[in-house]
Amino acid sequence: MQDIKVVKTRPEPEKKIGKHIITVKVQHNFGVLARITGLFAGRGYNIESLTVGRTHEPNIARITIVVEGEERVVEQIIKQLRKLIETLKVRDITDLPHIERELALIKIHTENDRARDEIMRLVNIFRGKVVDVSQESYTVEITGDNDKIEAFIDLIRPFGIKEMARTGTLAMVRESAASKEGVLD
Amino acid sequence: MQMKKKRGADIVVDVLVSEGVDTVFGLPGGAIMEVYDALFDAPFRNVLTRHEQAACHMADGYARATGKVGVVIATSGPGATNLVTGLATAYMDSIPLVAITGQVPRHYIGTDAFQEADVIGITRPITKHNFLVTDIKDLPLILRQAFYIAKTGRPGPVLVDIPKDITQQVSEYRIPTDEEVKESLPGYNPHTEGNPVQIKKAAELIRKATKPVLYVGGGAVLSDAAEEVYKLAKLTNIPVTTTNMGKGAFPENDPLSLHMLGMHGTYYANMAVYNADLLIAIGARFDDRVTGKITEFAPEAKIIHIDIDPASISKTITVDVPIVGDVKTVLKKLIKELESKPVEWIAARESWLKQIQEWKEKHPLTYRKSDKIIKPQAVIEEIYNVTGGDAIISAGVGQHQMWAAMFYKYSYPRQFLNSGGLGTMGFGFPAAVGAKIGRPEKTVFAIEGDGSFIMNVQDLATAVQYRVPVKIAIINNGFLGMVRQWQQFFYDSRYASVCLSVQPDFVKLAESFGAVGLRATKPSEVREVLVKAMEINDRPVLIDFVVDREENVLPMVPAGKSYREMILTPKQKSEAETMYLVG
Numbered sequence: 001m002q003d004i005k006v007v008k009t010r011p012e013p014e015k016k017i018g019k020h021i022i023t024v025k026v027q028h029n030f031g032v033l034a035r036i037t038g039l040f041a042g043r044g045y046n047i048e049s050l051t052v053g054r055t056h057e058p059n060i061a062r063i064t065i066v067v068e069g070e071e072r073v074v075e076q077i078i079k080q081l082r083k084l085i086e087t088l089k090v091r092d093i094t095d096l097p098h099i100e101r102e103l104a105l106i107k108i109h110t111e112n113d114r115a116r117d118e119i120m121r122l123v124n125i126f127r128g129k130v131v132d133v134s135q136e137s138y139t140v141e142i143t144g145d146n147d148k149i150e151a152f153i154d155l156i157r158p159f160g161i162k163e164m165a166r167t168g169t170l171a172m173v174r175e176s177a178a179s180k181e182g183v184l185d
Numbered sequence: 186m187q188m189k190k191k192r193g194a195d196i197v198v199d200v201l202v203s204e205g206v207d208t209v210f211g212l213p214g215g216a217i218m219e220v221y222d223a224l225f226d227a228p229f230r231n232v233l234t235r236h237e238q239a240a241c242h243m244a245d246g247y248a249r250a251t252g253k254v255g256v257v258i259a260t261s262g263p264g265a266t267n268l269v270t271g272l273a274t275a276y277m278d279s280i281p282l283v284a285i286t287g288q289v290p291r292h293y294i295g296t297d298a299f300q301e302a303d304v305i306g307i308t309r310p311i312t313k314h315n316f317l318v319t320d321i322k323d324l325p326l327i328l329r330q331a332f333y334i335a336k337t338g339r340p341g342p343v344l345v346d347i348p349k350d351i352t353q354q355v356s357e358y359r360i361p362t363d364e365e366v367k368e369s370l371p372g373y374n375p376h377t378e379g380n381p382v383q384i385k386k387a388a389e390l391i392r393k394a395t396k397p398v399l400y401v402g403g404g405a406v407l408s409d410a411a412e413e414v415y416k417l418a419k420l421t422n423i424p425v426t427t428t429n430m431g432k433g434a435f436p437e438n439d440p441l442s443l444h445m446l447g448m449h450g451t452y453y454a455n456m457a458v459y460n461a462d463l464l465i466a467i468g469a470r471f472d473d474r475v476t477g478k479i480t481e482f483a484p485e486a487k488i489i490h491i492d493i494d495p496a497s498i499s500k501t502i503t504v505d506v507p508i509v510g511d512v513k514t515v516l517k518k519l520i521k522e523l524e525s526k527p528v529e530w531i532a533a534r535e536s537w538l539k540q541i542q543e544w545k546e547k548h549p550l551t552y553r554k555s556d557k558i559i560k561p562q563a564v565i566e567e568i569y570n571v572t573g574g575d576a577i578i579s580a581g582v583g584q585h586q587m588w589a590a591m592f593y594k595y596s597y598p599r600q601f602l603n604s605g606g607l608g609t610m611g612f613g614f615p616a617a618v619g620a621k622i623g624r625p626e627k628t629v630f631a632i633e634g635d636g637s638f639i640m641n642v643q644d645l646a647t648a649v650q651y652r653v654p655v656k657i658a659i660i661n662n663g664f665l666g667m668v669r670q671w672q673q674f675f676y677d678s679r680y681a682s683v684c685l686s687v688q689p690d691f692v693k694l695a696e697s698f699g700a701v702g703l704r705a706t707k708p709s710e711v712r713e714v715l716v717k718a719m720e721i722n723d724r725p726v727l728i729d730f731v732v733d734r735e736e737n738v739l740p741m742v743p744a745g746k747s748y749r750e751m752i753l754t755p756k757q758k759s760e761a762e763t764m765y766l767v768g
Contacts, residue, residue: 003456004748010481010484010502030317030319034309038310042310076496076500085370087372088371
């Protein structure tokens with residue numbers, strides 16, 4: 001077709017990629033978690049971490065999801081989460097002052113006394129705890145935000161990590177910020 | 186309130202009655218037998234189909250034609266998995282359905298029992314919501330929730346999976362009230378009203394626009410907003426293009442109609458959208474078949490988007506004025522707002538409408554006529570003529586679907602039924618049966634392809650058994666025509682697996698089911714057989730139209746391409762192909 005000579009295009013919005021922390025309050029019904037993870041899998045969204053647990057309210061669970069993605073995709077994720085019949089509240093708390101915590105259990109190889117001393121030092125600096133000891137290993141419990149845990153793992157990696165389990169991020173908006181910004185609805 | 190005591194299966198029937206259900210479609214089996222036993226005495230019509238997929242499409246066609254919730258019933262395992270395509274079809278087009286499936290008894294769940302399937306898991310992504318009933322006490326509430334969820338907000342199919350032992354169990358029960366249903370769904374609150382600030386902003390954009398276009402989708406039909414769309418278009422003198430799903434939301438014989446846009450849209454609709462300075466999207470979702478290359482869709486237009494589903498807004502294209510709400514409600518408010526501060530609408534649109542008129546004259550919707558061979562488009566035009574433009578048309582999927590969309594001029598909502606989103610072959614005929622059952626006063630035509638029709642041919646038996654006098658027009662080109670067209674255009678005419686060289690004799694096939702079979706092989710016979718078909722009203726009539734085998738659907742914007750690359754006539758094909766290759 002020769003009728004359109006000048007090519008015009010829509011201005012494309014700037015692509016901003018970032019990490020987002022989304023908290024979701026859901027009715028704790030049969031299969032609700034499958035509904036949420038199925039949504040992510042089916043629409044091709046990548047989850048960095050997802051944690052779920054009960055709350056103080058009966059039959060209400062809280063899910064914390066960490067995703068990295070383009071702004072538009074994250075916005076779509078939030079909308080799709082809101083669309084689920086069993087979700088009560090969905091919030092992107094990334095830009096609000098918030099507390100972020102993760103717990104990791106790490107079984108570290110202890111080759112000799114020097115290694116034991118050095119690992120203990122690191123555990124103390126990071127305010128971790130040794131929760132199990134054997135001839136060849138320490139099992140360490142450490143909590144903190146994602147950066148802290150990553151930093152600790154980097155430092156102890158040379159000793160040899162035998163096993164590791166992480167809970168994924170939990171997050172909560174700080175009360176002061178929440179009350180100020182009126183987001184405690 | 187006094188509690189009654191009944192079997193689970195009878196509770197199901199009671200809730201269906203309380204929801205005003207007059208017809209259910211389905212096929213029994215082991216896990217749903219108790220429900221069928223209860224249906225035996227139910228005060229509504231129970232249509233036995235020959236395949237669950239057809240049952241689902243019938244319930245869907247019934248829902249599309251009437252606006253009511255369609256109900257389909259199937260047994261566990263294969264019965265339920267046969268619903269999958271039908272549910273996905275309804276989900277993509279936002280059609281309110283309630284599917285009731287039997288499940289193996291609770292103590293067998295998870296043991297790979299006979300005819301057990303994880304139906305909740307399978308249907309989760311293709312339903313608006315689904316439920317597994319685990320306690321008979323929840324049964325009446327869940328069934329009522331299913332209807333409420335199916336028909337409110339952005340409608341969609343809801344599935345309720347009921348283990349057999351629950352259907353057999355006897356329990357005290359009462360049917361929950363509307364308030365109880367709403368309160369039981371605290372996370373489900375569709376926004377219907379529309380933000381007044383946004384509505385004001387939209388009105389302001391409409392007043393300022395010099396080249397506006399209304400882009401109307403299926404949401405306008407679902408919301409019963411045809412009257413408001415008409416009012417808005419006439420008040421502001423804005424031309425209207427509808428999507429495939431939006432057909433009938435605005436009368437196509439009106440001078441303001443641009444007909445359909447997108448991949449097989451008209452030249453003038455696509456040109457208008459390409460050159461528009463304001464696009465008002467009403468219950469439409471910027472589907473890839475509409476937009477083509479997204480960065481070149483309505484490149485200079487500000488966009489207003491009215492939709493009940495917030496997730497549809499700014500999903501594929503960023504809009505300027507989003508309005509979340511029910512289309513009908515929002516349009517009423519928008520019209521009121523526009524009327525409060527009118528401008529000289531007629532004068533404001535003069536040059537724009539003149540331009541559009543020029544486009545319409547330059548490339549009207551047409552095709553090469555023939556008196557030797559039946560052109561498929563001519564069949565559709567003749568169906569239009571013999572039905573006075575008043576029939577409900579239900580199309581399958583493929584070339585015939587697009588010709589049915591282009592060459593029948595629709596004038597009222599719920600007149601054109603087809604699988605727009607999922608593109609389900611085999612949809613047209615069973616949906617026509619459902620539509621005819623729901624709207625017996627209307628002539629209902631299934632326009633099917635020879636490839637599409639055969640996918641649900643078995644349910645001719647159902648149409649004959651229940652004396653549903655649908656007309657079936659088979660646009661028979663002996664090909665999977667749309668795929669063949671793409672192969673011709675984009676795969677160097679390598680016709681891989683598209684030639685349907687072995688076919689039944691469709692006339693004999695119809696007769697063997699007890700329907701009437703007719704055939705036209707020459708252009709002169711087309712009208713004759715259609716007139717004959719119109720005279721038969723006690724059973725289905727099938728007409729085999731043997732048409733030009735390699736006719737193409739044009740215009741066409743190749744998938745993912747800009748409207749600039751629209752292929753208009755067969756002659757321009759090679760030229761457009763080159764453009765396609767250069768990209």
